[in-house]
Amino acid sequence: MDWVERVGNLRQWAQNGARAPHKPLLMLYALGWFQRLPQRPMRYSEIEHDLSELLQDYGPTHRTSPSYPFHHLVSDGVWEVRTDSGDGSPGTGVRALRESGARGQLAAGLRGALSDDPTLLGQLAQLLLDRHFPPSAHPDIAAAVGLDLETAEGIRVASGPVPGRRRAAELRGRVLIAYEYRCAFCGFDGSIGRVPVGLEAAHVQWWAFRGPDELANCLCLCSLHHKLFDRGVLGLDSGRRITVSQEFTGHSRAAREQVLGLSGQAVIGPQRGSAQVAPAYITWHTAQVFRGEPRVPEGV
Numbered sequence: 001m002d003w004v005e006r007v008g009n010l011r012q013w014a015q016n017g018a019r020a021p022h023k024p025l026l027m028l029y030a031l032g033w034f035q036r037l038p039q040r041p042m043r044y045s046e047i048e049h050d051l052s053e054l055l056q057d058y059g060p061t062h063r064t065s066p067s068y069p070f071h072h073l074v075s076d077g078v079w080e081v082r083t084d085s086g087d088g089s090p091g092t093g094v095r096a097l098r099e100s101g102a103r104g105q106l107a108a109g110l111r112g113a114l115s116d117d118p119t120l121l122g123q124l125a126q127l128l129l130d131r132h133f134p135p136s137a138h139p140d141i142a143a144a145v146g147l148d149l150e151t152a153e154g155i156r157v158a159s160g161p162v163p164g165r166r167r168a169a170e171l172r173g174r175v176l177i178a179y180e181y182r183c184a185f186c187g188f189d190g191s192i193g194r195v196p197v198g199l200e201a202a203h204v205q206w207w208a209f210r211g212p213d214e215l216a217n218c219l220c221l222c223s224l225h226h227k228l229f230d231r232g233v234l235g236l237d238s239g240r241r242i243t244v245s246q247e248f249t250g251h252s253r254a255a256r257e258q259v260l261g262l263s264g265q266a267v268i269g270p271q272r273g274s275a276q277v278a279p280a281y282i283t284w285h286t287a288q289v290f291r292g293e294p295r296v297p298e299g300v
């Protein structure tokens, strides 16, 4: 059984670039659980709250019940569900899952493979993170699912194997030049000696979702604004002005200046002759990543 292939090809409901990270999030949660309690199944009622928060924090903006991945992941052959009355999931009904004592666990064959190969857990976790989430979110998601990436063997160092690192470095170089080494949102332009620091190339449509490595799909952002952009706090409107989610709150001067005050501001750059972010990628980001509705800019 090739578990890497099976986990890499979890059946998705959504297509055409829409995000459906429900099964991957449950799978990551199950891997984190396995790291701590390899033999113990998880009761639906016990993990329902955690799973619901994970879906809310890292899933798309429309709500999905945690019962859906809990039931449907069984069909991918990596997860099994039992109830007090025997094998099999009672379906996606929340009440049935709670009252039947439903409990889920990684499939027995997969548990065996994880025990036999100490690098497999890290490989599967990395694969799920790479396929479904932008790199800026990987450490947060790992922490949220209780996965210890520090000790998991098989996790790649930094941003992937050599071809991936080369690709990322080459793209970053092009994006930083296009934006003249400045954050497109706040203008931050720090360097240490001659080396720019805290500046990153951000994909608008995530690479994991077939967003291309092109200037038309990238922004140069400082580390803070990159993270907030990938988490849907910040976005762009069709006129390439910055949007701020109504769901974001912050009362400090820093939050006001570095986030709330950006609402309605025009993107800084790129320099003349370089491609601006194309509308199709903004549309994807708005639909799949941006959280809720944008705030009304001050003074409007």
Ligand SMILES: [Zn+2]
Residues within 6 Å of the ligand: 183, 184, 185, 186, 187, 188, 221, 222, 223, 224, 225
């Ligand atoms: Zn910035």
